[in-house]
Amino acid sequence: MLVSHTRAAVSVSFDEENLVSPVGLVPVMRLAEDAGLHSLADEWLSVPTDKGANAGLKVAALVAGMVAGADSIDDMAVLRHGGMKKAFTGCYAPSTLGSFLRSFTFGHVKQLDAVASRFLVNLARTVPLFGAPSGDAEFVFVDVDDTIIEVHGHLKQGSGYGYSKVRGLNAVLATASREDTAPVIIGQRLRKGAANSARGANKFVTEALGTLKRTGVTGPVVCRFDSAYYGHPTISAALAGGADVTVTVPMNKAVKRTITQIPEDAWTPIKYTNAIYDEDTQAWVSVAEVAEIPFTAFSSKKKAEQVPGRLVVRRIPELNPKAIPGQPTLFEAYRFHSFFTTIDGATLDAVAADKVHRKHARIEQVNADLKDSALAHLPSGKFAANSAWLVAAVMAYNLTRTAGVLAAGQFAKARTGTIRRKIINVPARIASSARRQQFHLPESWPWQEAWENLFTATHAPPQTA
Numbered sequence: 001m002l003v004s005h006t007r008a009a010v011s012v013s014f015d016e017e018n019l020v021s022p023v024g025l026v027p028v029m030r031l032a033e034d035a036g037l038h039s040l041a042d043e044w045l046s047v048p049t050d051k052g053a054n055a056g057l058k059v060a061a062l063v064a065g066m067v068a069g070a071d072s073i074d075d076m077a078v079l080r081h082g083g084m085k086k087a088f089t090g091c092y093a094p095s096t097l098g099s100f101l102r103s104f105t106f107g108h109v110k111q112l113d114a115v116a117s118r119f120l121v122n123l124a125r126t127v128p129l130f131g132a133p134s135g136d137a138e139f140v141f142v143d144v145d146d147t148i149i150e151v152h153g154h155l156k157q158g159s160g161y162g163y164s165k166v167r168g169l170n171a172v173l174a175t176a177s178r179e180d181t182a183p184v185i186i187g188q189r190l191r192k193g194a195a196n197s198a199r200g201a202n203k204f205v206t207e208a209l210g211t212l213k214r215t216g217v218t219g220p221v222v223c224r225f226d227s228a229y230y231g232h233p234t235i236s237a238a239l240a241g242g243a244d245v246t247v248t249v250p251m252n253k254a255v256k257r258t259i260t261q262i263p264e265d266a267w268t269p270i271k272y273t274n275a276i277y278d279e280d281t282q283a284w285v286s287v288a289e290v291a292e293i294p295f296t297a298f299s300s301k302k303k304a305e306q307v308p309g310r311l312v313v314r315r316i317p318e319l320n321p322k323a324i325p326g327q328p329t330l331f332e333a334y335r336f337h338s339f340f341t342t343i344d345g346a347t348l349d350a351v352a353a354d355k356v357h358r359k360h361a362r363i364e365q366v367n368a369d370l371k372d373s374a375l376a377h378l379p380s381g382k383f384a385a386n387s388a389w390l391v392a393a394v395m396a397y398n399l400t401r402t403a404g405v406l407a408a409g410q411f412a413k414a415r416t417g418t419i420r421r422k423i424i425n426v427p428a429r430i431a432s433s434a435r436r437q438q439f440h441l442p443e444s445w446p447w448q449e450a451w452e453n454l455f456t457a458t459h460a461p462p463q464t465a
Contacts, residue, residue, distance in 0.1 A: 018431070019082040022068040023439050024424035024451065026087060027458040028403045029064055034458065035122040037063065037395070040115045047103050057090030058100045059115070059392065064088075065097075066396035069420055071376035073098040083430040087437070101385040109387040113188075116391050116398075117211040120186065123402045124215035131181045139178065139356070142186070142212065142223045142243060143363040144205060146172040146197050149371070149378055157383035160193035169378055170195045171390055174208035175363050176217070182413040183366055184401050186211045188394045190387040197228035202237035209241035222246060222343065224360035230340070232298045232305050239307070239342065246341040246357040249297075249311070255338055258295055258311055266291040267315065270351050290314045292350040297340050309342040312353050369416050370397060400424070406457040407450040422447045423454060 003010070032038075038056035045055040065076040076094040084091050092100075104112075123129065130140060148168040151159050159167050174187035187208030191199065205223065212221065221243040225234065227250050238245045249255050272288035295311035318333040339357050341348075348356060374393035378386040397416055404411035404419045411419055428439040445451065 016082060016429075018086070019427060019429050020084050020087055020439075021081065021427050022078065022425045023087075023428035023441060024403075024420075024426050024454070025064055025068060026439065027455045028067055028399060028424065029060065029088065030458040031123075031403060031406070032060060032063065032119075032399055035119055035126060035399075037115075037119050037399075040118050041112075044111045044115050044118075045108060046111065047100065047108055054090065055100075058092060058097060059112070059395075061090050061092045062097055062101075062389075062392045063396045063399060066374040066393055067400050067420070068424055069373060071374055073101070073379045086430055086432075087439075098380070101380060101388050102382055104382075104384040104388045106384055106387075109384055109391065112388055112391045116188070116395050117186075117207075117214070119395055120184065120211065120398050121214045123398060124184075124217070127402050127405050129181065129184050129402060129405060130176070130215070130217045131178050138219050140176060140212070140217055140219050140221045141178070141356075141359070142174055142176050142208065142221060142238075143183070143360050144172070144174045144187075144201070144208070144223065144225055144229060145360075145363045145367070146170055146191075146195075146228075147367040147371075148193065149375055151193075151378055155381050156378070156386075157381060158190075158192040158386075162193050162195065163197070168193045169383075169386065170197075171375070172197075172201070172204060173363065173366065173394075174204065175366050176208075176212050177362070178219075182401060182404070183362060184398050185366065185394045186215075188390055190383070190390045198231055198234055201229055201231075202233035205234060205237040206241055209238070209243060213242075220244065222356070224357060226360065230297075232301060232307075235297065235307055236305070244342045246339055246343065246353065246360070248337075248339045248357075251336065251338070254299065255311065258293055259313055259336055259338065262291045262293050262313065266293075268351055270314070270354060272316075288314060288316050290350045290354045292345070292353070295340060307340075307342065309340055310345060310350075310353075311338055311340055312350050312357070313338045314354055365415075366397075370394075372415075372417055373397075373420070403454055407454045409450055409453075411450055423451055426451065 038060050041059040042056035047055055061079060065079055068078050070076050070078055073094050076097050079091045148162050148164040148166060149171055150166050150168040158169055161167055162170055170191040170193055172189050173185055175183035176186045177183035187204060189204055223238040223243045223245045225247040227248040230247050230249050235245055235247065267289040269289050290312060292310050292312045295309060297307040297309060299306055314337045315334040318335050341353055343353060370393060374396055378389060380386050400416040400419050404414055407423055426441055428441045431438045431440060
């Protein structure tokens with residue numbers, strides 16, 4: 001692609017007062033309004049009047065900026081250009097939004113949590129975020145994990161060195177999805193950088209499952225965790241919330257002893273890296289195998305706190321870098337990866353359970369998605385302000401995800417960055433006639449149909465004369 005004119009024949013000027021760059025915010029913020037974002041924030045937030053006046057509009061402005069790609073307070077200036085004030089009310093300056101965030105206390109953050117959960121419930125009741133249960137998609141999977149958001153400088157309240165060995169703050173998330181739907185975030189919490197992963201996880205899981213239940217989703221729920229959450233408080237909270245669990249277990253003495261009791265003929269090859277399917281035997285030829293054995297978690301605790309279930313084990317041959325070609329080792333050595341599950345074997349056998357548990361990694365895609373947008377930075381030195389920023393980022397993520405479902409097609413499961421690039425950040429010129437606004441978008445926009453799907457879903461068609 002080449003520029004069509006010479007350098008001398010090209011000039012620019014920033015003087016178009018009827019142009020907006022993220023016209024996709026029009027249907028998206030209409031969707032947010034219909035889901036009650038503004039009214040919920042006005043109802044629940046009690047930020048001091050001098051900073052918290054028009055709380056609903058300010059929260060909506062933060063969410064709108066994040067939907068458009070803002071990852072810092074300064075980036076909120078994206079809301080104040082061209083014809084944005086003709087299309088929207090409450091296009092606040094970045095300094096105003098920054099002062100609003102810095103006025104938050106821990107109690108205000110919990111109030112914003114209440115707004116976020118109710119906002120998600122309203123979105124889910126309007127749009128089928130979780131699809132419908134059918135076949136393998138019957139389960140609703142709740143994935144819980146934490147991630148370190150790197151920060152720079154010791155002046156950030158709560159920053160510290162956690163398991164990643166970098167200075168940051170710890171954000172724990174809970175996502176919910178079916179096999180064939182993209183995950184939405186049903187719970188979030190910001191913690192100190194040096195916080196243990198399982199700190200407060202039992203209460204967090206209880207709140208997340210409560211939010212999921214209020215969305216009206218149907219079908220059995222399975223909570224998936226990594227080994228950092230293998231503990232009685234977290235597992236019992238998930239079970240008390242009506243969910244089954246699959247959780248990676250650390251290789252302690254009890255687990256190692258149980259693995260040695262698995263008979264050799266119980267191992268089944270699975271579809272794994274470089275696996276080959278044998279049509280004659282109707283089985284996978286693979287280096288990875290799985291087996292299961294009954295197991296009682298937390299057997300050292302009193303009987304009422306012990307949890308019966310299954311230990312599913314995947315074994316992979318240990319590669320010996322010192323082995324000499326033609327002189328194999330005396331016996332095969334394996335690496336073992338185990339997880340505990342309360343799902344009945346008649347519902348999921350060992351092979352299916354292993355496949356389900358490994359897909360817990362999809363929450364890492366959500367972490368990456370957030371860090372590629374609003375969570376690229378935690379913009380304030382105050383911990384409460386950054387906590388509120390996280391909640392707003394989650395609301396922006398869920399709102400964008402809902403817009404993708406309404407746009408349909410490839411956008412139902414696309415990354416929020418893809419939705420933002422193709423649906424949200426589309427330039428348009430505003431024209432007014434007879435008290436009506438019309439937005440002129442680029443001709444031959446490749447994703448016009450998806451954009452129109454979203455717009456039609458959020459704006460009633462005009463009445464016929």
